Amino acid sequence: MDKLKSKSIYRSSCEKYYLPQRNQREVRAALKKDVAPVSKMIKVLSDPVRLRIMLALSVQELCVCVLVEITDYRYSALSYHLKLLKKMGFIDSRREGTFLLYRLTDSGRVGLEMITRLSKIAKEKKPG
Incomplete structure (x- = not known):
């Protein structure tokens, strides 16, 4: 990212492409945004x-x-995945008896809705 500050866009291979200074600043600012938290969630x-x-839990709350x-998944595998989902805040748990x-x-x-929308786009996309 440091290279972005020192490079002038007009000294690059796209000298004929006009990008106003304000837009250059906005593009550089956009590229500097911390996307790590969103990337981890995705x-x-x-x-x-x-x-x-998550799809199963969208129907109702369930125990392991x-x-x-x-699902036919092992208990240990499910526990691992549940832990990650809980850490990210996608699921929560409560105790009821044992x-x-x-x-x-x-x-x-919200995350599931985003994935559902992306799934629809993927189905509509033509191969190739």
């Missing part, structure tokens, strides 16, 4: 197992034992 959402867990039965029930949070619903 990475967590990009895993098919975690997406399936039910998720193990209906059961720990997981549910989708508002952030999880």
